[in-house]
Amino acid sequence: MNEMFTTGLSSEPPTDEPLVSVRDLHVRFSTPKGPVHAVRGVSFDLGRERLGIVGESGSGKSQTGRALLRLTAGNGSINARKMVFDGLNLMRASEKTMRGIRGSRISMIMQDPKYSLNPVLTVGAQIAESCRRHENISKADAKKRALAMLETVRIREPEKVYNLYPHQVSGGMGQRIMIAMMLITNPQVMIADEPTSALDVTVQMQVLKLLDDMVRERGMGLVLISHDLQLVSSFCDRVLVMYGGRIMETLDAKNLDQAQHPYTKGLLNCLPRLDGTHDDLPVLKRDPAWLTEPEHADGGLS
Amino acid sequence: MMIDIKDLCITFGAGNHQIHAVRNANLQVAEGDSYGLVGESGSGKSTILRAMVGINARWTGSIEVDGNTLTPKRTVASRKHMQMVFQDPYGSLHPRRTVDDTLSEPLVIHKMDKREDRIIRILKEVGLGPEFRFRYPHQLSGGQRQRVAIARALILEPRVILLDEPTSALDVSVQAEILNLLSDLRKTHGLTYIMVSHDLAVVGHLCSKIAVMNRGEIIEEITEEQMRTGEVEHDYTRQLWTASHGYDRAALESFREFA
Numbered sequence: 001m002n003e004m005f006t007t008g009l010s011s012e013p014p015t016d017e018p019l020v021s022v023r024d025l026h027v028r029f030s031t032p033k034g035p036v037h038a039v040r041g042v043s044f045d046l047g048r049e050r051l052g053i054v055g056e057s058g059s060g061k062s063q064t065g066r067a068l069l070r071l072t073a074g075n076g077s078i079n080a081r082k083m084v085f086d087g088l089n090l091m092r093a094s095e096k097t098m099r100g101i102r103g104s105r106i107s108m109i110m111q112d113p114k115y116s117l118n119p120v121l122t123v124g125a126q127i128a129e130s131c132r133r134h135e136n137i138s139k140a141d142a143k144k145r146a147l148a149m150l151e152t153v154r155i156r157e158p159e160k161v162y163n164l165y166p167h168q169v170s171g172g173m174g175q176r177i178m179i180a181m182m183l184i185t186n187p188q189v190m191i192a193d194e195p196t197s198a199l200d201v202t203v204q205m206q207v208l209k210l211l212d213d214m215v216r217e218r219g220m221g222l223v224l225i226s227h228d229l230q231l232v233s234s235f236c237d238r239v240l241v242m243y244g245g246r247i248m249e250t251l252d253a254k255n256l257d258q259a260q261h262p263y264t265k266g267l268l269n270c271l272p273r274l275d276g277t278h279d280d281l282p283v284l285k286r287d288p289a290w291l292t293e294p295e296h297a298d299g300g301l302s
Numbered sequence: 303m304m305i306d307i308k309d310l311c312i313t314f315g316a317g318n319h320q321i322h323a324v325r326n327a328n329l330q331v332a333e334g335d336s337y338g339l340v341g342e343s344g345s346g347k348s349t350i351l352r353a354m355v356g357i358n359a360r361w362t363g364s365i366e367v368d369g370n371t372l373t374p375k376r377t378v379a380s381r382k383h384m385q386m387v388f389q390d391p392y393g394s395l396h397p398r399r400t401v402d403d404t405l406s407e408p409l410v411i412h413k414m415d416k417r418e419d420r421i422i423r424i425l426k427e428v429g430l431g432p433e434f435r436f437r438y439p440h441q442l443s444g445g446q447r448q449r450v451a452i453a454r455a456l457i458l459e460p461r462v463i464l465l466d467e468p469t470s471a472l473d474v475s476v477q478a479e480i481l482n483l484l485s486d487l488r489k490t491h492g493l494t495y496i497m498v499s500h501d502l503a504v505v506g507h508l509c510s511k512i513a514v515m516n517r518g519e520i521i522e523e524i525t526e527e528q529m530r531t532g533e534v535e536h537d538y539t540r541q542l543w544t545a546s547h548g549y550d551r552a553a554l555e556s557f558r559e560f561a
């Protein structure tokens with residue numbers, strides 16, 4: 001793999017410059033059963049926008065998101081011609097630099113909050129600590145900020161919830177706590193990996209609104225990873241549709257009905273609709289050629 | 303009526319910690335119909351199904367199935383005609399048992415004959431070839447496991463199948479295949495279904511009548527026509543319906559909590 005080198009931190013880029021730029025990203029794992037090529041030449045840019053990544057399980061969505069933070073598991077390796085965040089070459093950055101970026105300038109919300117929260121600390125203490133790690137403020141101020149953030153994510157009794165341990169909160173509340181912890185540092189980029197899949201629809205919408213506010217009010221760049229094509233297209237500006245580690249198609253979310261790729265169309269057609277009939281749903285027929293068509297892999301970018 | 307439930311109340315715990323998981327639920331399902339139960343998590347949907355199949359015995363009210371009044375304690379014979387399929391295709395199959403073991407067990411319990419024939423026939427009906435018979439769960443995909451779970455329910459030739467979020471853990475393309483299978487099986491066998499889901503579109507696809515639950519109560523029963531138009535009685539139902547159409551920032555302003 002050739003890598004394109006960019007020099008360390010540049011000055012503040014103009015606002016139309018993408019926050020993140022990825023070209024020809026590959027993630028490979030070695031396993032006892034042989035190599036697994038999980039991400040196969042993905043390219044995209046992220047601006048101050050809501051970018052969706054959708055696809056069925058195993059299509060490489062999470063691994064694409066994790067690669068941006070270099071959180072790929074130990075048996076994996078990342079290659080890219082380019083992977084740049086705000087002028088910084090993420091492929092070349094030291095582990096120390098990456099630690100400074102993670103959770104501070106690029107945050108990631110994981111699907112299951114239970115694994116991301118520290119079980120022996122109260123949730124309030126974790127949010128406050130996250131705040132103090134990135135800003136020089138007193139403990140008392142951090143607590144105030146944490147309580148305010150719990151309110152922002154619509155937790156009804158913030159004072160009470162502040163003192164709970166992760167195992168004492170429900171899935172929906174855990175997810176909102178995670179989001180509070182990620183938002184309190186005011187990141188430039190948020191990667192939200194199925195942040196609402198475990199939540200009820202109405203709560204789902206409210207959580208998405210929080211993320212929407214961050215994009216609108218603070219110019220954050222959001223990558224929303226989800227298996228729910230309909231939800232993502234109702235929320236995002238653009239959608240990357242992934243299959244077998246590749247991008248099949250990049251769509252303007254509002255033009256979902258003009259999707260061209262048979263995979264995207266197949267995914268849409270097999271969804272039951274509220275205004276649908278009881279007739280059998282069309283099933284998705286997969287074409288092995290989707291895994292080799294070169295023109296789709298890089299989403300039209302080279 | 304194939305299923306007639308009256309004033310069903312189900313509680314957990316006692317004293318100050320008592321939870322009224324289901325309050326005065328009433329519902330009727332005609333033979334061969336498919337009835338949906340929707341609502342957010344914790345609204346009591348699974349609890350109703352679990353009381354019906356006898357997993358949970360602490361309830362009051364009456365449950366009648368095919369003219370027989372069920373008592374909280376169930377006999378082996380009375381369980382045969384009502385089977386349940388669960389959400390989690392990973393957790394509901396024993397990891398050390400082959401498909402053949404899983405399908406044989408209910409036949410043994412209910413002393414049914416011609417086991418091998420029945421197993422081969424049922425696998426075919428759920429779309430699995432004979433090569434799946436001696437596989438273990440880890441050798442199956444999520445969709446194949448759910449087919450095995452459906453086969454296990456079907457092999458006793460029940461009249462009623464209770465489906466608890468049967469496709470929630472599956473990819474949408476696999477969900478479509480399982481929904482088609484369930485729909486076929488109902489027609490061929492004249493089965494009566496109650497299907498629980500948090501997904502309005504999924505229940506609407508399979509069911510012609512849908513009960514909406516909120517905090518243990520059935521607040522409204524809607525028809526498929528109402529499902530299409532959204533012309534529903536209750537604000538809670540309307541909010542659920544609106545949220546099921548995707549993200550709508552403006553509509554969110556009017557969202558509220560329903561206690």
Ligand SMILES: Nc1ncnc2c1ncn2[C@@H]1O[C@H](COP(=O)(O)OP(=O)(O)O)[C@@H](O)[C@H]1O
Nearest residue numbers: 029031036038056057058059060061062063073
């Ligand atoms: N540590 C690992 N070792 C081997 N394979 C892995 C590892 N992590 C992920 N994979 C594989 O990478 C592929 C893509 O996974 P993922 O990005 O998690 O998919 P998605 O998020 O779209 O469901 C899958 O086939 C998965 O099994």
Ligand SMILES: Nc1ncnc2c1ncn2[C@@H]1O[C@H](COP(=O)(O)OP(=O)(O)O)[C@@H](O)[C@H]1O
Nearest residue numbers: 314321323341342343344345346347348349350
């Ligand atoms: N075994 C149990 N012990 C105590 N509470 C329970 C038990 N099972 C369910 N509940 C409670 O009953 C209520 C309804 O749960 P459930 O029927 O599982 O909801 P749903 O299936 O609609 O998500 C919830 O408040 C839940 O916590």
Ligand SMILES: [Mg+2]
Nearest residue numbers: 061062063193
């Ligand atoms: Mg994933």
Ligand SMILES: [Mg+2]
Nearest residue numbers: 347348349466
């Ligand atoms: Mg349930």
